[in-house]
Amino acid sequence: MSQTWQLEWGFGTAEVQALGGMLAPLTFRLADGRSLQAMQIAPWAGTKEAAGQPGIMQRLRGDWPCVPFGGPAVPDGLPAEWQIKVPDDTWQHGYGANHEWQCIESRGDRLTIAIDYPEDLAIARLERRFVADPTGARLDVELTVHARRTVRVPIALHPTFRIPREPGRVVLEPARHGAIHTYPVPTEPGVSRVLANATADSLSRLPGVDGHPVDLSRVPLPYTTEELIFVTDIGAQEGTPQFALHYLDEQVHIGLGWDRTAMPDVMLWFSNGGRQAVPWSGRHYALGVEPVNGLFDLGRIASVPDSHPLASRTGVTFESGRPWSMRYRFSAW
Numbered sequence: 001m002s003q004t005w006q007l008e009w010g011f012g013t014a015e016v017q018a019l020g021g022m023l024a025p026l027t028f029r030l031a032d033g034r035s036l037q038a039m040q041i042a043p044w045a046g047t048k049e050a051a052g053q054p055g056i057m058q059r060l061r062g063d064w065p066c067v068p069f070g071g072p073a074v075p076d077g078l079p080a081e082w083q084i085k086v087p088d089d090t091w092q093h094g095y096g097a098n099h100e101w102q103c104i105e106s107r108g109d110r111l112t113i114a115i116d117y118p119e120d121l122a123i124a125r126l127e128r129r130f131v132a133d134p135t136g137a138r139l140d141v142e143l144t145v146h147a148r149r150t151v152r153v154p155i156a157l158h159p160t161f162r163i164p165r166e167p168g169r170v171v172l173e174p175a176r177h178g179a180i181h182t183y184p185v186p187t188e189p190g191v192s193r194v195l196a197n198a199t200a201d202s203l204s205r206l207p208g209v210d211g212h213p214v215d216l217s218r219v220p221l222p223y224t225t226e227e228l229i230f231v232t233d234i235g236a237q238e239g240t241p242q243f244a245l246h247y248l249d250e251q252v253h254i255g256l257g258w259d260r261t262a263m264p265d266v267m268l269w270f271s272n273g274g275r276q277a278v279p280w281s282g283r284h285y286a287l288g289v290e291p292v293n294g295l296f297d298l299g300r301i302a303s304v305p306d307s308h309p310l311a312s313r314t315g316v317t318f319e320s321g322r323p324w325s326m327r328y329r330f331s332a333w
Contacts (some may be wrong), residue, residue, distance in 0.1 A: 001046070002059055002100065007139075009109040009132035012332075014139060017059060021101040021113055021128050024062025028137040028252070028332035036252040036332060038245075039063065040160040040286035044279040053279060055098030056091075062160060063330075065143050066093035066290075067123055068315070069156035070297035077185045078302060079197060087300040089121060093158065096126045109134065122151035123318065137332040144325040147318035154294025154315035156267065157328060159256055161245055161287045167222040170287070171246040172203060173253075174266075178233030181310065182206065183296060188226035191274040199309075203229070203268075216270060219287050226274035230296055230310070232265045241331060242266065243289050256289055258328035263291035265313065291328065 002019035012028045024039035039062035044050045050058045071092040096115045104112040109132040117123045125146040180200045186192045195207040204217040236242045241255030269288030276282050295313045
């Protein structure tokens with residue numbers, strides 16, 4: 001059982017677990033009585049069947065940082081122009097996503113946790129600071145990365161939101177954005193409905209494998225699938241989040257805003273019961289809204305030629321002795 005820490009303030013409650021430094025549940029309470037628990041908690045989390053899984057899977061939930069972003073496995077069928085490279089370690093989404101964090105400070109409405117990386121890795125330490133806003137339904141999170149030596153790695157945040165089972169009950173509301181790129185291979189072979197290695201300009205009209213457009217603007221979807229979609233150059237007006245989810249049943253919006261100079265794009269993970277292997281077992285429903293500086297979740301194991309539209313998505317440069325930080329915010333209205 002992983003240790004947990006609690007945050008509580010006038011407009012909500014939150015829990016952060018030591019394993020992976022993961023945030024969930026996160027419940028916002030609005031002044032008029034509306035409330036919503038916003039974060040996904042995997043149905044197998046903490047059960048006996050999870051005991052033999054990698055650390056990241058044992059109590060999978062909510063939001064955590066991915067430093068570096070992605071895993072060590074090369075998917076079959078990458079386009080011929082993609083160049084394969086060898087990752088520095090074998091951890092899915094980084095050492096910090098698979099191991100226990102330590103508490104630095106816990107004061108009711110704020111929390112700081114940290115994890116030290118193994119000495120053979122370029123990344124030395126991660127810190128996460130959570131601060132609840134006493135004036136409203138907002139939770140601010142700060143990620144700080146310390147490096148042992150200069151290194152450039154793809155990184156991402158991994159907020160994963162709870163969705164209901166009745167189709168279409170959550171409306172996705174992204175800010176203005178650039179081109180949308182589909183995953184370079186089928187996200188889940190034989191299951192995914194979106195055409196791989198294609199582009200589009202709207203979540204409501206993505207190219208489908210059967211020649212018909214696929215609408216991913218509302219979740220959950222009315223069919224079984226898994227999809228990974230890369231939305232570039234996402235922006236927002238000052239003071240507004242880059243991405244919002246409108247929960248129709250509760251009539252609550254959940255917003256996610258972040259420093260887009262650090263992470264200019266967002267990868268969307270539509271998990272709609274499409275993974276059948278244990279422990280997924282066709283029962284996982286969630287939406288990942290993952291701010292990213294990298295090439296999908298493949299930047300650890302592949303690169304693309306300069307002519308590719310995502311060639312500049314190579315990650316963040318961290319320097320020894322110069323901590324790097326970014327902030328992001330969850331909000332409700």
